[in-house]
Amino acid sequence: MESIAHEGTALLAQPALASSPRTPLPKFQLAIIMLVQVCEPLASQSIYPYINQLVSELDITGGDEKKVGYYAGLESLFFLTEALTVLQWSRASDRVGRKPILLLGLIGTSISMLLFGLSRTFWALVASRCLTGLLNGNIGVMKSAMGDMTDPSNRAEGFAYIPVVWDAGAALGPLVGGFLACPHEHFPRWFSAQFWREFPYFLPCLATGGFVIATCVVVLVFFKEPIHSKKGDATATFPGEPTRSLSPQRSGPLPLRALLTFRVLISIANYVGVAFLYITLSALLPLFLAMPIPIGGVGLPPAKIGLVLSAYSAATALFQICFCARLIQRFGATRVFIGGISTSVLVFALFPVMSVIAKRDGVTPVVWVLIACVLGLGALLDTAFAAIFMFLTVAAPASSRGTVNGLAQTVVSAAKAFGPALATSLFSLSVEKNLLNGYAVYAILIGISLLALVVGNQLPAEVWEEADQ
DSSP, rough: OOOOTTTOOOOOOHHHHHSOOOOOOOHHHHHHHHHHHHHHHHHHHTTEOOOOEEHTTTTTTTTTTGHHHHHHHHHHHHHHHHHHHHHHHHHHHHHHOHHHHHHHHHHHHHHHHHHTOOOOOOOOOOHHHHHHHHHHHHHHHHHHHHHHTTTTTTTTHHHHHHHHHHHHHHHHHHHHHHHSSSHHHOTTTOOOOOOHHHHHTTHHHHHHHHHHHHHHHHHHHOOOOESSHHHHHSEEOOOEEEEOOOOOSSSSSSGGGOOOOOOHHHHHHHHHHHHHHHHHHHHHHHHHHHHHHHGTTTOOOHHHHHHHHHHHHHHHHHIIIIIIIIHHHHHHHHHHHHHHHHHHHHHHHHHHHHHHHHHHHOSOHHHHHHHHHHHHHHHHHHHHHHHHHHHHSSOGGGGHHHHHHHHHHHHHHHHHHHHHHHHHHHHHHHHHHHHGGGGGGHHHHHHHHHHHHHHHHOSSOOOOOOOOO
């Protein structure tokens, strides 16, 4: 009887995948894509060190420092507006190629960063951050380009670099913003002009925008999209490199409605799940570390919080570089994804444990050990990104890869916009109303983690074959 392929059909049995010859990664082209990747966290997170002070100086709170938080969440605007346009940018990349869209996104990001640094009213800040999101569709296009230049034999290794580079940008952004803000105070010898007093936050924006422009030049000059020998052929080359087997191409992307298959929807659902858990942890951890012990935190000073967060980013990046691709090749993408999601249950369960110990004994070495455990488990959670990217890459035909990544990024951007606000609001509500002795937020997040595990178990045992045209 003829066998019939279905949505759960695996790409290859894992032993077969391990024994198949591995295609070398196009390292130079990969490095360019990673350079593009680092621009988003650099631009989005470089404002964090000074945004509260900037809002305070704009005098829109009437001098009430307690109201600063209502206006300081400008980063949600970036993700909200990105959600509105990232699908359109990604679909455009399926039609005109990845390179033109990457260039437009980089130019838009650099311009909006410069405008942010020159803003002296709250609404100017809002407009500049919205512009950043509207003009930046590169997060989806970049993943599509990564899928274009890899095949099943090296895709795990290629996608393992994405969270590494994000963590590097997330660590570098706040350093740039904090170090270069108010240069007339920190470096009066070189920045004593009146301009720097009127626009004290322009220098970090200039540095970030300059880096993005430099990346734009690199992409313009050096980035080469795969050259396919003929329509429908599965072989492609990069200029100066040997022919490699890549995803089959077609003349144009499929209609959006035709892409709403089980493969695509379950891949996107799991991507949203891990992204929501990760961004929630990223927002909750610094809040927990900063809050006084009596209201459920551990009361660390800003300097120590900075060290903890830097250690978190460094540990995550190091783990991804050393182990992520090997874990996927050894255990398969599905097992790595499920394992990564599972760690979130333990992570959120450790928060109330740390709080109880801190209330009883203070911030003892035991609390620090538990903080280290949270950071380590967070690094494991990060591996789920590389795993789910492999499913997204083959969920639809290669000609519609940009559309699928754009659709996924649309939903994920919305989750990034609402996730942090939801987590921090639940923290405050739990403490204010004494829900579950102030720990209801963690019970809710554990429940969401378990729901994400249920959705994750709908993935097949192994990655699907490349979708047919």
